[in-house]
Amino acid sequence: MKEACWMLYGANGFTGRRIAEEAVTRGHRPILAGRNRDAIVPLAESLNCPYRVFSLDAPDDVAAAIAGLGLVLHCAGPFTRTARPMMEACLKTGTHYLDITGEIDVFEQAASLDAEARQRGVTLLSGVGFDVVPSDCLAAKLAGRVAQPTHLALAFTGIGSVSIGTARTIWETLPKGGAIRRDGQLKRVSLTHRVREISFPSGPRMAVTIPWGDVAAAWHTTGIPNVEVYLAMPPKTIKVMRWAGPLLSLGKVIPSNLMVETAIRNLLSRPEAEKHSEQRVDGGNGQVNGARSEFWGEVRNEAGNVASAALITPDGYTLTVSTALASVERVLMDSLPPGFTTPALAFGSDFIDSMPGVTICDGLVAV
Numbered sequence: 001m002k003e004a005c006w007m008l009y010g011a012n013g014f015t016g017r018r019i020a021e022e023a024v025t026r027g028h029r030p031i032l033a034g035r036n037r038d039a040i041v042p043l044a045e046s047l048n049c050p051y052r053v054f055s056l057d058a059p060d061d062v063a064a065a066i067a068g069l070g071l072v073l074h075c076a077g078p079f080t081r082t083a084r085p086m087m088e089a090c091l092k093t094g095t096h097y098l099d100i101t102g103e104i105d106v107f108e109q110a111a112s113l114d115a116e117a118r119q120r121g122v123t124l125l126s127g128v129g130f131d132v133v134p135s136d137c138l139a140a141k142l143a144g145r146v147a148q149p150t151h152l153a154l155a156f157t158g159i160g161s162v163s164i165g166t167a168r169t170i171w172e173t174l175p176k177g178g179a180i181r182r183d184g185q186l187k188r189v190s191l192t193h194r195v196r197e198i199s200f201p202s203g204p205r206m207a208v209t210i211p212w213g214d215v216a217a218a219w220h221t222t223g224i225p226n227v228e229v230y231l232a233m234p235p236k237t238i239k240v241m242r243w244a245g246p247l248l249s250l251g252k253v254i255p256s257n258l259m260v261e262t263a264i265r266n267l268l269s270r271p272e273a274e275k276h277s278e279q280r281v282d283g284g285n286g287q288v289n290g291a292r293s294e295f296w297g298e299v300r301n302e303a304g305n306v307a308s309a310a311l312i313t314p315d316g317y318t319l320t321v322s323t324a325l326a327s328v329e330r331v332l333m334d335s336l337p338p339g340f341t342t343p344a345l346a347f348g349s350d351f352i353d354s355m356p357g358v359t360i361c362d363g364l365v366a367v
Contacts (some may be wrong), residue, residue, distance in 0.1 A: 006328060007031040007052070007069050007201045009086065010076025012039035013321055015100065015129070019075065022049060022321050023328075033065065034076060056082055062089040072126075073328055075101040087124060091116055096123040096331055100324055102131025104179055104186070107216035107342075114340040124340045126325040129320030130293070132213045133343045133352055134311050135229070136162040136221055138297040139214065140349035143222040145307030149299040154214050155198045155207050157232035158315070159292040179211035181219050181227035192242045198230060200294045201310050201361050205232040208241065221342045224299065291315035310361040311352065322355045 008023070010016040011032035023030055024047045032044045035055040044051035047227045056076075062085055066072055072095055074086045079101035087110065090097040099106070110124040117124045129138065137156045143149060178189040193209045207230035214229045233241075295311040315321050327343065336346050343351060352358055 003085065003290070005069060006071040006073065006332065007033050007066060008073050008075060008358045010074065010082075011051075012036055012043055013077075015076040017043065018317060018321050019073070019324055020049070023325055024049065026325065028325075028328075030073075031069070056085040059085060059089060059092075062086065066090065066095050067093045069095050071096040071098065071331055072326060073324060075324075077101070077103075079103050079126075083126070084109055087113060090124075091120050091122055094120055094122060096336075098123075098125045098128050098324070098327055098331065100129030100131065100320055101126050102129075102213040104211055104213055107213055107220070108186070109214075111220060111340045113157050118339040123331060123336045123338055123346075124296045125327065125331070125336070125346055126341070127213050127217055128324050130313075130316035130323070130342055131320075132217050133323040133327075133355075134293075134295045134313055134358075135212075135214045135297070136342055136344040137349045137352035138295055138309060138311055139218040139222050139224075140344035142297050142299040142307055142309055143224060146299055146301045146305040147303075149222070149224050149301050149347045151226040152218055152222065152301050153230065153298045154212075154218065155200070155230035155232065156293060156294045157198075157200055157202075157205055157207070158291060176211065178209050179215050180209060181215050184219065184225040186215065192238060194209050194228065194230075195238060196223055196230065198232060198296050199308075200232070200296055201312055202294060206235055206238065207232040214298045216344045220340075221344045247268065254266075291318075293319070306335075311321055312359040312361065313352075313355070314357040318357070319355065322357075323352075326351075326355070330335050 008016060008020055008030045011020045012034050020032055020043065031050045031051045032040055034040045037053045040051050040053050054061050056062055060340055066089055072086060072090055074097065075082065076082050079099060080103050083099055083101060083106045087097050091113065107126050110126050113124060120291050125242035127133065135156065139152055141156060177191050178193045180189055180193065182188055195206060197204050197209050198207045202349055210231045211226050215227050218227050293313045293316060295313065298306060298308040300306040330347060353360055
């Protein structure tokens with residue numbers, strides 16, 4: 001087995017557990033960590049991995065827990081609350097930091113620490129999962145297709161199963177409304193700022209702008225000043241969002257956590273397989289319930305030149321396992337330049353091409 005030179009924090013979460021299991025299958029022996037001893041200890045024992053139990057509330061404890069490690073893969077959300085203390089501990093100990101966030105604020109936090117990270121020789125790499133590897137790589141592929149691109153639109157569909165943690169993260173971001181990048185600046189907009197029909201490989205679908213991590217990441221990757229990200233949704237769901245958006249921003253709608261989790265699952269995805277142990281895995285490619293996701297991207301410039309392309313990928317959680325572990329292995333094997341970076345900047349636009357089950361489409365024709 002490969003020595004335990006890296007830590008998986010949040011290993012007992014839905015995504016963290018799947019990453020831990022696949023890491024062991026690949027011959028890794030990461031330190032499995034989190035704040036819940038009752039969950040971490042039996043998981044580590046079942047996988048024959050070392051473990052550490054600590055919260056992120058005490059900076060000295062976090063730094064002591066990761067001291068001497070080459071890398072931390074951070075999988076404990078909501079990342080707007082948990083990423084900063086782990087980043088700061090990594091900077092203090094000289095440990096490379098990776099996470100699987102799709103939250104705009106986390107990318108901006110990491111970018112703000114770029115100078116300190118460079119000084120300390122630390123890589124800060126957010127978004128190494130479904131959020132945002134495929135869309136970031138797609139944006140990088142498209143950036144060179146037209147001269148001086150000024151606008152980038154990204155979209156995805158087939159979000160698949162939504163875990164409790166993901167549902168809660170989405171719920172916490174809803175009162176903030178939407179977000180886009182305009183003239184290089186982040187701009188808060190309404191929850192349903194823009195609706196358009198997207199030509200996905202499987203056919204056209206209506207989609208609405210959402211505050212996805214690419215609003216931050218894609219700008220850092222490509223330098224394109226205007227960025228919008230869309231999620232395909234049924235028209236009825238978009239109508240509900242239009243009605244609820246203003247009330248959420250004013251704090252008028254405060255349903256229970258259970259109501260929130262159920263509503264988000266029903267609105268955004270196919271029926272959820274409730275527990276990890278009950279999820280049916282397709283042995284051919286490791287997908288959950290045979291789910292697939294599709295990504296679409298378009299760039300244009302002031303002259304009216306337009307280029308588009310698309311990706312077809314496994315479901316989000318399956319893809320996250322592949323991209324997160326591939327990122328860990330690449331960082332441990334080939335040290336990246338220190339500082340803040342994005343997946344496509346770190347590994348190139350072809351990084352997504354090497355993931356199992358991914359089909360690259362150009363002009364919406366598979367190649």
